[in-house]
Amino acid sequence: MKTKITLALVIAIAMTSCSKLWYWNDDDKKDEIKLTESNYVFEGDLYKYALEIRIDSLEDRAAYLKEIIGNNQGTPDIEKDFEETTANLANTAEIAESIVVFEDLADRLGRRNPIGPRPPRPGVIPINLEYIIVYNLEDVNLQINDENGAELAQSEGILYEIVGTNNMLMYKKVNITNAISEGAVIKIKRLNKLNQADSYSIQALK
Known part of the structure; x- marks a missing residue:
């Protein structure tokens, strides 16, 4: 019985450590990305923190x-x-x-909420950063610079709808151009559905 319980816990952890999301790509075909605790940031968390x-x-x-x-x-x-x-x-x-933060998604999307693992706390740059996820935004751009202003990462392309969220939850790819160093600054430009723009910066936490 103890072995079965341990195995069940291992399976549960494995199921919550990664979440598969479907989105429409440039060729108008359904594609897939995988989210983990260390490969994405949720913009709402960053904005609320700022x-x-x-x-x-x-x-x-x-x-x-x-x-x-x-x-x-x-x-x-x-x-x-x-x-x-x-x-x-x-x-x-x-x-x-x-502002809708990660913890609000279950109430906002209900069963349509496809995100499983929560991202790192605001200000912490995920070690395998690949995506920025947004809720109900027209556009977003992310840039990470080192303490001297040199670019370390930049979002690219357009926002893709995550299937099943009625255009409320979207994602954009983040391209890492150089190794993320201490003293890095996260810079975000956001545009909401009312075409109201805002920008903010966050000093990355160690």
Whole structure:
């Protein structure tokens, strides 16, 4: 019995370590990719992480300006800066709240959610990076540069629909041009379905 239980655990682990996804290729034929815990990033996770960093910075700025104003040292420019900072903070927090992260996919896609293994935490570059997966975006571009600005990786081609997700879940290939080094920076440009563009950078974690 113990042997059977151990074998069952091994099988379960093997089943969750890789997920096969179907998509339509350039020749309008159904093709297949395989996702593992170490070969893709989920853009929603990266964007939410970047927005949270923005929020922390804006909160610090707002608190600093509020203290100056509270000490009767405020000027019209400082008060204007405070108003703009708090408005930006509220807007950024609202955007962050609306972002779909990996953990939300089951609720959003239900049984249509084909992704099994979760990607590394935001900021960690997968050792075998091949794909960037997006949810409900018009387009996305990923670039990774070293600390001196030299290109290490770049997304290429167009977004492909992952079959069965009604165009909500898509992927793009990432081409590694040089070995990923310490101090690398992940740069993302995204375009949502309302044609609203945003870009952000994340310092890669060790």
